[in-house]
Amino acid sequence: MTKFRRAESGMTLAEHLGELRRRFLIMAVSITLFAVLAFLFYPNLLKILQDPYCSAIPNHCKFLVTNPLDGLTLRVKIAFFGGFLISSPIILWQVWRFVTPGLKARERRYVVLFVSSSLLFFATGIVLAYFSFGHAIHFLKSIGGSTLITEYNPNQYLTLFLLMMFIFGLMFLFPVVLVALELANIVKPAQLLRGWRYAVITITIASAVFTPSGDPLSMAALAVPLVIFYFLAIGVGKLLHK
Numbered sequence: 001m002t003k004f005r006r007a008e009s010g011m012t013l014a015e016h017l018g019e020l021r022r023r024f025l026i027m028a029v030s031i032t033l034f035a036v037l038a039f040l041f042y043p044n045l046l047k048i049l050q051d052p053y054c055s056a057i058p059n060h061c062k063f064l065v066t067n068p069l070d071g072l073t074l075r076v077k078i079a080f081f082g083g084f085l086i087s088s089p090i091i092l093w094q095v096w097r098f099v100t101p102g103l104k105a106r107e108r109r110y111v112v113l114f115v116s117s118s119l120l121f122f123a124t125g126i127v128l129a130y131f132s133f134g135h136a137i138h139f140l141k142s143i144g145g146s147t148l149i150t151e152y153n154p155n156q157y158l159t160l161f162l163l164m165m166f167i168f169g170l171m172f173l174f175p176v177v178l179v180a181l182e183l184a185n186i187v188k189p190a191q192l193l194r195g196w197r198y199a200v201i202t203i204t205i206a207s208a209v210f211t212p213s214g215d216p217l218s219m220a221a222l223a224v225p226l227v228i229f230y231f232l233a234i235g236v237g238k239l240l241h242k
Contacts, residue, residue, distance in 0.1 A: 019098060020098060023094040023095070023097065023098045026090070026094055027087065027090065027091050027094050030083075030087040030090045030091070031080075031083045031084055031087045031091075032083065033083070034082065034083040034084075034086040034087050035079045035080050035082065035083025035084075036079070036083075037082075037083070037086075038078060038079040038080075038081075038082025038083055038086070039075060039076075039078075039079035041082075042075050042078055042079065045078050045082055046074075046078060049078070049158065049161060050063075051134075052130065052131075052133040052134035052137060052161070053134070053137055053152065053157065055134040056134045056135070056137035056138040056141065057137065057138070057141060057150055060150065062151065063151070063152055063153065063154035063157065064151035064152065064153055064154075065153070065154065066153065070153070070154060070155055073155055074154045074155055074158060077155070077158060077159075077162075078158065081162055085126070088119060088122065088123075089119055092115045092118060092119055093115070095115075096111055096112070096115045099111065110183065114176060114179075114180065117176055118173055118176050121169075121172040121173055121175065121176055122169040122170070122172060122173060123169070124172055125165075125168035125169035125170070125171060125172030125173075126165045126166075126168060126169045128168055128172075128221055128222075128225070129164045129165040129167075129168035129169070129218075129221075130165060132164075132168075132217060132218045132221045133161055133164060133165075133213070133218075135215065135217045135218065136164070136213035136215045136217070136218045137213075139213070139215035139216075139217065140213060140214075140215065160212055160213065163212045164211070164212045164213060164218070167210050167211070167212065168222060171206075171207075171210065171222060171226060172225070172226075172229075174226055174229055174230070174233075175229035175230070175232060175233040175236075178192070178229075178230070178233035178234075178237070179233050179236050179237055179240070182233070182236075182237035182240065183237075183240060188237075189234045189235075189237040189238045192230070192233070192234045192237070193234050196230070196231070199227075199230050200227055200230075203223055203226045203227055203230065204223050207219045207220075207222040207223035207226065208223075210222075
């Protein structure tokens with residue numbers, strides 16, 4: 001018995017681990033380089049992230065800093081998020097390159113489609129969260145009453161904003177996962193169609209739970225596209241099984 005079993009791709013376990021390490025190194029370097037770039041363009045990025053705040057509360061959208069380290073923390077946080085976001089195509093490409101050797105030719109064609117669609121849906125979720133966040137800020141301000149003076153801490157604001165964008169982006173991968181499950185014959189399009197009522201209820205509850213701001217508009221902005229994606233995924237599954 002050999003020390004390492006060879007995989008279907010002809011690579012040993014040690015070679016797979018070396019390949020995995022190389023892919024991780026490429027991803028880490030790309031995130032770091034783009035994070036440095038985002039760090040340099042911090043004023044521009046901060047203005048972009050501050051715009052929903054200013055649209056919700058015009059002429060009164062300055063941040064309140066109470067800790068000497070808040071400015072540095074904010075800049076590093078924005079730099080890391082920017083580096084990760086800009087590097088996402090490279091990250092997905094590296095994941096694809098690592099998985100590809102173990103796949104059959106037919107499966108490789110699907111992987112290209114899944115990587116590109118995942119990137120598209122993730123970016124769409126982020127964009128939708130960005131344009132919904134101004135309404136979320138307005139809702140959160142109004143629900144507290146008019147006697148409150150609104151001056152947000154930039155780190156708390158940014159944490160909520162980035163969390164909302166990340167959750168929207170992640171949730172928008174829902175149709176890609178559904179189609180993958182259909183291709184793997186784990187679920188059938190007919191099963192999904194029969195259970196559409198439960199799916200709508202589950203999506204609605206999940207949107208209410210996972211929307212960080214908790215406002216009705218943001219919940220609807222997340223739930224409605226997911227319901228549409230659910231039925232689109234059923235249609236795509238039927239086409240792929242023909």
